[in-house]
Amino acid sequence: MIFGVCAQVAALMAFADTPAGHPFAAPGSIGQPTTPSVGGLGQVTLALLIVLGAVFVVAWVVKRMRGFGNRVGNAIDVIADIPLGQKERAVLLKVGKTQILIGVAPGQVSTLHVLAEPIDLTPPPASPTDPRPSFKQLMMRSLGK
Numbered sequence: 001m002i003f004g005v006c007a008q009v010a011a012l013m014a015f016a017d018t019p020a021g022h023p024f025a026a027p028g029s030i031g032q033p034t035t036p037s038v039g040g041l042g043q044v045t046l047a048l049l050i051v052l053g054a055v056f057v058v059a060w061v062v063k064r065m066r067g068f069g070n071r072v073g074n075a076i077d078v079i080a081d082i083p084l085g086q087k088e089r090a091v092l093l094k095v096g097k098t099q100i101l102i103g104v105a106p107g108q109v110s111t112l113h114v115l116a117e118p119i120d121l122t123p124p125p126a127s128p129t130d131p132r133p134s135f136k137q138l139m140m141r142s143l144g145k
Contacts, residue, residue, distance in 0.1 A: 087106050091103075101114075
């Protein structure tokens with residue numbers, strides 16, 4: 001108890017010499033905090049949209065340019081590919097006028113089949129008697145109209 005009283009007396013004597021009057025007073029140059037304005041929020045939003053747009057443009061360009069440098073005419077072309085597992089794929093290649101189905105796995109590429117005649121991969125035109133309903137029809141039916 002005597003130690004606590006002595007500490008308080010020492011602290012009061014130390015702070016008695018301060019010219020500001022209150023030992024923990026903030027400097028007078030600090031004003032009131034300003035509230036964020038709509039203009040500042042608009043600038044931040046615009047900057048964020050510009051950065052996101054730039055990221056998407058760069059991703060699109062990289063995706064388009066991926067096979068740009070290694071093309072030699074139309075000698076080899078990837079016609080279709082489909083994933084068979086997490087790391088396995090089946091790829092249909094066109095080499096000259098021949099189509100080859102290959103299997104691609106980590107560290108391994110295997111020929112699965114050499115097609116005798118090329119497969120035509122153009123999708124058939126949609127017929128007006130298509131039994132599948134359109135999105136609009138499904139939406140109207142779900143809304144009860």
